[in-house]
Amino acid sequence: xxxxxxxxxxxxxxxxxxxxxxxxxxxxxxxxxxxxxxxxxxxxxxxxxxxxxxxxxxxxxxxxxxxxxxxxxxxxxxxxxxxxxxxxxxxxxxxxxxxxxxxxxxxxxxxxxxxxxxxxxxxxxxxxxxxxxxxxxxxxxxxxxxxxxxxxxxxxxxxxxxxxxxxxxxxxxxxxxxxxxxxxxxxxxxxxxxxxxxxxxxxxxxxxxxxxxxxxxxxxxxxxxxxxxxxxxxxxxxxxxxxxxxxxxxxxxxxxxxxxxxxxxxxxxxxxxxxxxxxxxxxxxxxxxxxxxxxxxxxxxxxxxx
Numbered sequence: 280x281x282x283x284x285x286x287x288x289x290x291x292x293x294x295x296x297x298x299x300x301x302x303x304x305x306x307x308x309x310x311x312x313x314x315x316x317x318x319x320x321x322x323x324x325x326x327x328x329x330x331x332x333x334x335x336x337x338x339x340x341x342x343x344x345x346x347x348x349x350x351x352x353x354x355x356x357x358x359x360x361x362x363x364x365x366x367x368x369x370x371x372x373x374x375x376x377x378x379x380x381x382x383x384x385x386x387x388x389x390x391x392x393x394x395x396x397x398x399x400x401x402x403x404x405x406x407x408x409x410x411x412x413x414x415x416x417x418x419x420x421x422x423x424x425x426x427x428x429x430x431x432x433x434x435x436x437x438x439x440x441x442x443x444x445x446x447x448x449x450x451x452x453x454x455x456x457x458x459x460x461x462x463x464x465x466x467x468x469x470x471x472x473x474x475x476x477x478x479x480x481x482x483x484x485x486x487x488x489x490x491x492x493x494x495x496x497x498x499x500x501x502x503x504x505x506x507x508x509x510x511x512x513x514x515x516x517x518x519x520x521x522x523x524x525x526x527x528x529x530x531x532x533x534x535x536x537x538x539x540x541x542x543x544x545x546x547x548x549x550x551x552x553x554x555x556x557x558x559x560x561x562x563x564x565x566x567x568x569x570x571x572x573x574x575x576x577x578x579x580x581x582x583x584x585x
Contacts, residue, residue, distance in 0.1 A: 285361035290319040291540040299549035314531040337395035362404040429541035435516040447551040460515035464496040479533035518543035
């Protein structure tokens with residue numbers, strides 16, 4: 280299987296494919312964060328990095344792959360995945376501006392490449408957002424999102440939306456609780472608050488108990504002395520292999536883990552590729568009416584989102 284991962288980060292998609300037992304022939308990745316790329320390369324040196332998503336080109340339904348800056352070859356893509364930047368979409372952000380935002384507007388690059396490449400399978404992950412933005416994404420992709428809380432497969436409350444043409448059922452609760460993943464200390468809850476890219480800053484008692492954010496770990500049940508989760512504990516929350524991110528500073532480890540996918544959710548979805556096989560998807564996904572929006576339509580929708 281040839282895979283193109285947009286906004287690849289530290290290659291959580293590749294980990295998920297491995298966990299699902301899916302053989303990857305070529306894994307193309309679009310990412311611009313040098314630390315995330317460093318971690319991805321350390322774990323998967325065969326990854327083909329393509330850089331900025333806005334510069335990726337396709338021709339005749341195939342990906343154009345540069346070689347030594349002068350030549351190129353083309354390759355078909357079987358699976359397109361991505362989690363476009365969410366900073367302008369998240370309902371947790373008071374200043375969100377939706378799909379008009381410079382970062383979250385990169386979703387339309389995902390749409391462009393989906394339309395041009397026509398892969399057999401696709402998956403897009405994103406945060407909970409305004410209903411207007413959710414409806415536009417749904418219209419563009421032609422499928423309804425499935426809402427999943429990562430707490431079903433980990434000790435981590437993390438609500439996300441998944442748009443995919445892979446039919447799957449929501450995972451059952453594995454019953455993992457926060458104390459299961461701690462190196463030491465005690466906690467006052469079974470599931471962690473959601474970690475984000477700013478978790479490296481740590482929290483305090485006021486924000487923790489009043490705003491319910493930035494998970495703390497306590498020395499004892501007096502809940503007065505505390506620390507933040509360690510990078511290893513965050514890897515466990517995101518169901519990333521232990522030590523996967525230890526190629527960069529702790530600050531960068533926290534950032535990419537906060538930005539990344541809960542791997543076991545995505546792996547659960549990918550397992551259904553094995554179960555149903557190619558014939559389940561090809562006809563429906565390659566139906567031209569799934570791609571009947573032109574980019575004027577996209578531009579109008581983009582402008583109308585507030």
